[in-house]
Amino acid sequence: MRRFDAGGESFRWDAVPVLDYKSDAAAPFRDITRQTLFKRDDMQGELRYFEVAAGGHSTLERHEHTHAVLVLRGLGACLVGTAVHRIGAYDLVTVPPRTWHQFRAAANAPLGFLCMVDAARDRPELPDARALQTLQSIPDVAAFLAGDMS
């Protein structure tokens, strides 16, 4: 059993290291940490906790594997495909295979969320200029990607 560490401003657990979100410097992201809560040889799923600080965001990417997300705290928005959703505590988000997605915290609040994935999964793909242009041609998506959380 691992206790939740209620002392800090961010969510932390005993004996769960707070990791860089990604080691790949080429993938753009900002102010986000990763904690692996459950990853075991005898389980096919993994459960991670991501915390995006106010104003931060995850990488815009897609991959074959599915994300199953449950927001634990805070406020923000997510892009899934071409849809932008405002999200808050306990909302559920499914990111299906090969779907562009990004999570952003509100300007004045963090966004903490659980993400279940398969342990065996592919690596993410970043959008090329053409894919980015297609996404940015949609006004709601362009506003989201520009960090306009109003």
Added chain:
Amino acid sequence: MRRFDAGGESFRWDAVPVLDYKSDAAAPFRDITRQTLFKRDDMQGELRYFEVAAGGHSTLERHEHTHAVLVLRGLGACLVGTAVHRIGAYDLVTVPPRTWHQFRAAANAPLGFLCMVDAARDRPELPDARALQTLQSIPDVAAFLAGDMS
């Protein structure tokens, strides 16, 4: 995306049915519901939410598959093997294979927890009289099983 339904006293989500904890009437349990938050053909893990009302409990059982539990709200205790742990919001509990386990809410508070499991998993086994006697020979475990949450 499915919204958290913040209106009620219990945790609920849009379009997520609240199910009986078990359909097997032979498995003893009390005041507990089950909601499947994520279960998809393209994922190898499942995420469920269980809510135990004050004074209620899950079935005492064991199985080959592992449970990965994150408490979402409330207070209670769990038995894992021969250890009893007090648990509260965001604590993490791993139930390893073939380990007797039970979750109990406090007398005056519900206990709501997420449980990740493999989609492909075996059925639970209930303790026979001998296994129960062995567990009850341990004072802390006997008190837990009797519902003494003090």
